[in-house]
Amino acid sequence: EAGVAQSPRYKIIEKRQSVAFWCNPISGHATLYWYQQILGQGPKLLIQFQNNGVVDDSQLPKDRFSAERLKGVDSTLKIQPAKLEDSAVYLCASSWLAGGFRISYEQYFGPGTRLTVT
Amino acid sequence: TQLLEQSPQFLSIQEGENLTVYCNSSSVFSSLQWYRQEPGEGPVLLVTVVTGGEVKKLKRLTFQFGDARKDSSLHITAAQPGDTGLYLCAGGMGGNKLVFGAGTILRVKS
Numbered sequence: 001e002a003g004v005a006q007s008p009r010y011k012i013i014e015k016r017q018s019v020a021f022w023c024n025p026i027s028g029h030a031t032l033y034w035y036q037q038i039l040g041q042g043p044k045l046l047i048q049f050q051n052n053g054v055v056d057d058s059q060l061p062k063d064r065f066s067a068e069r070l071k072g073v074d075s076t077l078k079i080q081p082a083k084l085e086d087s088a089v090y091l092c093a094s095s096w097l098a099g100g101f102r103i104s105y106e107q108y109f110g111p112g113t114r115l116t117v118t
Numbered sequence: 119t120q121l122l123e124q125s126p127q128f129l130s131i132q133e134g135e136n137l138t139v140y141c142n143s144s145s146v147f148s149s150l151q152w153y154r155q156e157p158g159e160g161p162v163l164l165v166t167v168v169t170g171g172e173v174k175k176l177k178r179l180t181f182q183f184g185d186a187r188k189d190s191s192l193h194i195t196a197a198q199p200g201d202t203g204l205y206l207c208a209g210g211m212g213g214n215k216l217v218f219g220a221g222t223i224l225r226v227k228s
Contacts, residue, residue, distance in 0.1 A: 042206050042218030109160025
């Protein structure tokens with residue numbers, strides 16, 4: 001089966017510019033995640049969707065970041081305006097379902113988009 | 119402050135050596151997952167452990183979940199150059215939400 005697709009793979013922008021990332025999850029996966037991975041750190045969850053609804057966006061900097069999953073399939077993450085500290089790899093992941101307290105479903109990750117803000 | 123502390127941060131060993139990577143927290147997790155990430159790629163799941171004291175083996179890799187479900191370890195026997203990568207542990211918070219550690223960079227030299 002096809003994996004999680006992300007584009008672009010690399011992006012270089014100047015601070016205060018805007019940028020958008022796209023993600024197409026594995027077919028049939030209801031849950032989609034966006035993570036930010038800064039160099040030397042583990043991925044940090046930005047937002048989690050269940051179908052086209054937001055489950056958790058508590059760590060999304062909403063003054064500059066936005067995300068949508070309008071039809072419950074693919075998703076876009078936007079940054080406007082970008083700051084130097086936004087330089088990171090942005091990972092998209094999907095899973096079959098959101099799971100329960102003691103149930104976890106494997107999250108499948110895309111290759112990520114490496115963003116450099118100059 | 120990291121919710122999950124991984125140690126060591128970096129490990130460079132010779133092919134054939136054994137190693138252990140640790141993942142510690144003061145929080146209790148519903149599950150603990152280990153991922154391996156190669157440069158330019160996303161993390162790939164290696165194992166999920168859900169029961170305190172659980173031990174799982176995947177070929178030369180042995181994973182253990184602490185009795186109190188706060189910590190975990192990954193032991194690799196006879197490491198090979200193909201084991202090189204970033205090893206991430208992730209604690210399950212329920213609802214499939216994961217909290218990741220900062221990772222251990224492993225380099226196995228031939």
